[in-house]
Amino acid sequence: MAEPFSGTTEHTPVSHHILSVLVENKSGVLSRIAGLFSRRGFNIFSLAVAPAAEDQRFSRLTIVVDAESAPIAQVVGQLNKLINVVEINDMRPDEATERELLLATVSVGEEGRAALLNSMAHAGASIVDFSANSVTVSLSGTPAAVDAFERHLEANYAPVEVQRTGRVALPRLNPPA
């Protein structure tokens, strides 16, 4: 019997920074950034790309960087040297509002559905697709909440398939002093 999802997490994120990077929409720009990270030994936890809202010429990348693999100032400094990188906003986790989207297809029969729905309700997840013995659920939330929900699914339903987008972030409006 599946445990109900408690909605809390003991998860402590490893030392990371969130870089919100405005880049020119030029061919090869992603490869330049990925190449720079691997060449200089900087680790990326996740990378999300979307057209920049403000201007068609630009895209915005949200890169979650392992702040232990290299000094963050060095990562920012080297990224800034790429000609197509226009602007970098470097946020510590406590300075950022972060969200991430998870999609998961889990195998669940008739008997398990109630418990699944219960834990989904706790987590704030919703059903986006279903069949006789599988359900695809989605959850958007803080990376910690998404982590916790993913672990819960893995522990109880042997998810067939999980996809996460990687985080996007904006500076917090009331950052810690």
Add this chain to the structure above:
Amino acid sequence: MKITGAQSLIKSLEAQGVEVIFGLPGGAILPVYDPIIDSTIRHILVRHEQGAGHMAEGYAQATGRPGVALVTSGPGATNIVTPISNAYMDSIPLVVITGQVPTAAIGTDAFQECDITGITQGITKHNWLITDVADIPTVIAEAFYVATTGRPGPVLVDFPKDIAQTEVEWVDPPSFDELDLPGYKPQLDGDAELIEAAAQMMATAERPVLYVGGGILKARGAGALRTLAETTGIPVVTTLMARGAFPDSHELCLGMPGMHGNYTAITAMQEADLLVSLGARFDDRVTGKLDGFAPKAQIIHVDIDPAELNKVRRADIGIVGDARRVTEALATVSASKTQTDRSAWWAQLSEWQERYPLTFEPAEEGQALKPQAVIEALAAHSPADTIVVAGVGQHQMWAAQHWSYETPYTWINSGGAGTMGFAVPGAIGAKVGEPGRTVWGIDGDGCFQMTAQELVTARVEGIPVKIAILNNSYLGMVRQWQEMFYEERYSEVYLTPDVPNFVMLAEAMGCVGIRVDRPEDVIPAIERANAINDRPVVIDFRTDASEKVFPMVPAGASNSDVVVHPTQREGA
């Protein structure tokens, strides 16, 4: 006026003031070679594309103007990867144009296709693949702007064949100010408050050293450096990339630091309470073991590349800006400050200089030539404004140590990459840029064999360089490491002394070849070579293979453990 993309490219290069291109044609770049016939630009036909790249670098290093190389796709492009990497390491403004297969064929493994923008992504400041014939003047302007401003470096423009053949209305290129590069804004002026704080730190330092790197030369800042040094009375060390930025004969000059620097320069940095780094980057060949480097020193670090600050060594004051402008500002602010009394520091420095000068033991009767003596003879018997271009190895270090560099841009070498084969084409490029001056390539027998064929180019194009081979019949620098660190187990370092016959090889390439075995023949040979101006000259100096470069900081050791010449060691 309608012209082809190829014509547009050549017109765009003319518009950037290009006077010479080093290159070699092939299928994909063929259309571009047609308008070269009608261009004002001189084209120098090389024998190998690596030669084109290093010639463009020698030209750039000697003149300060960007070097330009033009090659075909595929193997033409990959042959110039080494020079691009070299230019990246030494911050040389280099513009490489590669032919590419037609746009429609890209990605199909077409004949002589290769992803050169992908290959060179990590070793260029930026590269471009031209996708629209109308972009040519702008992309070329951007390429020159990026290569020559900020921290200079190599750029590459990949030019598909169909674009070269497409017609387009010529439009004058935008000026640098008009370029739309929102992510590229080099910061030239240093922060005034930081400069004030730095000048104050300098004035009160008891054991300061000006640690000067190649950036000061890139910034044309030798004059500013001299003013700053003389205003503050602070001693100067010039790294391998900065030899000539400050006169070696100047009383404030301590010479070269680093793995094969002199004892005083190395030890002054070790004992300093303040290092003022001007356009240097705390390279491992200068710092030795990082933990043990300059343990008592505060750091002022001036660099145009913000990513250099705190990369290797934390700076107490980091100033982003052009090395010349910041140095000028430091000198201006320093003029109104009183410097701490540093007589104790100078007494210490003088003691080291007296005790540990650069030294070597002269050849005895019948012995082979001493390489250091050959360098000293070359320096003494060549014009004062001679440009020296070195290969990589022991001969390079002796040339850096034993030639007294008095003016900027008289010393050119491959520092960051250590590219064997740089000297011959590098010297040719320097001579093309400075045809009125004597250019001596100082090369090793190993290095020479990597790019010697460019002497054919030099002869045919009328570029009378002079090459001194310090022929020890070994990959000497590697031999030195095997002798010192591998119990004299010599593995694959012996080069056959009489094959090739360098004199015959030189003559086969249309050059004058001279061989020197005996000390008394050194000066006459140099004088003969210096008198020849209608063709290149090669002198094969037969040198003592057992000579080693000292001082030496063994790789991984602290600079405090510098190994001096055997005659200067305890008990010697």
